[in-house]
Ligand code: ATP
Ligand code: MG
């Protein structure tokens with residue numbers, strides 16, 4: 429590909445709206461553009477990398493015996509009503525009506541569609557087991573779409589569903605998917621960990637999440653360095669209640685991600701309420717998202733003011749009842765009649781405030797009280813880590829460790845929940861009618877793309893793992909005006925391209941400095957620079973990851989790149 433024809437609008441400066449590293453770099457390198465909140469266009473370079481991830485996923489799914497199909501994104505509501513999820517899925521499910529007033533949902537997940545398909549097409553045990561998958565756009569009206577592709581409202585998912593005849597067979601299907609996921613994330617170059625997850629509301633038995641380790645991750649992983657036990661904290665909190673509090677503190681503290689918000693003081697001046705009143709009104713959700721609930725004054729007016737100074741997306745006005753119910757879901761929170769301490773570390777503006785005393789009985793004083801009468805020490809990650817390190821593994825007694833993770837994949841034993849509701853039965857070898865035993869398995873393909881960049885980048889830009897790099901080689905001609913340089917470059921371009929190596933040729937009439945800068949930003953694994961030594965057939969090579977530089981003769985290039 430010749431770069432002068434490539435649509436890759438790079439940005440010099442960091443886009444203000446992007447908090448996450450991957451989001452910034454994807455915008456700056458011209459990989460994505462936002463259409464609306466949580467909705468993105470993949471530009472050619474971003475799409476190429478996305479396709480590479482899909483290729484790996486397809487290869488491993490096929491190798492594991494799964495069959496690819498493609499289901500609709502538009503689902504009639506009847507299907508979701510039949511499974512009971514039309515009512516329980518909540519506002520995350522995007523709903524719409526056709527011209528006749530018939531209700532539909534945009535697929536957030538496909539258990540309903542796949543189960544009815546298999547119900548209608550498979551009746552005999554002879555046709556089982558079967559695992560089907562698709563790579564498709566999913567829609568979820570996330571409460572807080574953010575961090576670019578990490579949490580979109582429209583995103584690309586690989587979802588697979590297994591149908592088995594017995595629990596043992598499901599175990600095998602599950603293990604095959606688990607192993608395939610391990611291969612996929614290893615090949616993609618992610619630093620990841622599979623952790624036990626909470627089966628939560630979906631019900632079911634075994635479930636594991638695949639977590640890409642990264643500070644920006646919204647999940648907290650607890651793991652034991654000795655016995656290798658690893659779990660999502662949501663799950664571990666149930667297993668080891670004393671752990672929950674410290675872990676929750678940790679989860680909260682590492683959520684410091686809004687550097688541009690205003691200070692308490694500014695806020696109090698603007699809203700004309702005392703700083704105490706504002707702080708009293710800041711509560712923290714279980715998953716660490718900051719919430720602001722201003723007690724005195726007119727709710728709507730406060731909301732408008734807040735939106736003006738903090739930005740619409742960050743404002744959530746909550747009623748007393750809403751706060752109460754939120755707090756009840758905080759692990760480690762003691763309950764209505766007792767007091768419990770949780771640190772409030774929502775973002776920059778409230779860092780340093782640790783002693784939030786929550787008294788649910790002080791109802792008309794709202795639910796959160798923070799003591800600001802004395803200076804509180806800066807509360808650091810280190811403090812929290814120390815606090816958490818007091819907790820020990822319930823299995824082997826070793827000290828537990830905590831890390832943050834991005835959920836890139838999820839495998840789940842569903843059992844018969846959907847097959848029973850939707851009537852997916854088969855007749856076994858004795859002619860008896862049995863519900864199929866299901867599993868479901870998701871990978872957030874677009875989220876993976878962002879997670880890779882979170883892990884593989886430096887100050888200059890992206891550092892693609894070679895397995896998913898949009899191009900293998902970045903050929904850079906210092907001066908296109910120079911006949912020798914241009915001709916040598918053209919030769920190299922054709923030789924490599926003919927050999928099946930994907931080359932991006934920077935043949936633009938730009939200053940060398942601009943080209944080098946862009947090359948580092950784009951992060952293609954190997955850069956070949958054709959400059960002054962072109963007349964001697966000498967090319968300068970630079971490896972993006974190691975920074976290693978060396979010269980090669982043009983004749984050595986092909987062998988070197990293969
Ligand atoms: P999360 O906990 O991050 O909201 P989830 O548990 O709701 O994710 P699943 O229903 O398990 O997600 O979906 C399978 C996979 O799809 C997830 O493991 C994740 O990689 C991806 N995914 C889920 N929601 C999003 C989203 N809003 N944007 C991008 N990818 C997503
Ligand atoms: Mg979700």
Ligand code: MG
Pocket residue numbers: 835
């Ligand atoms: Mg999850």
Ligand code: MG
Pocket residue numbers: 835838
């Ligand atoms: Mg999940």
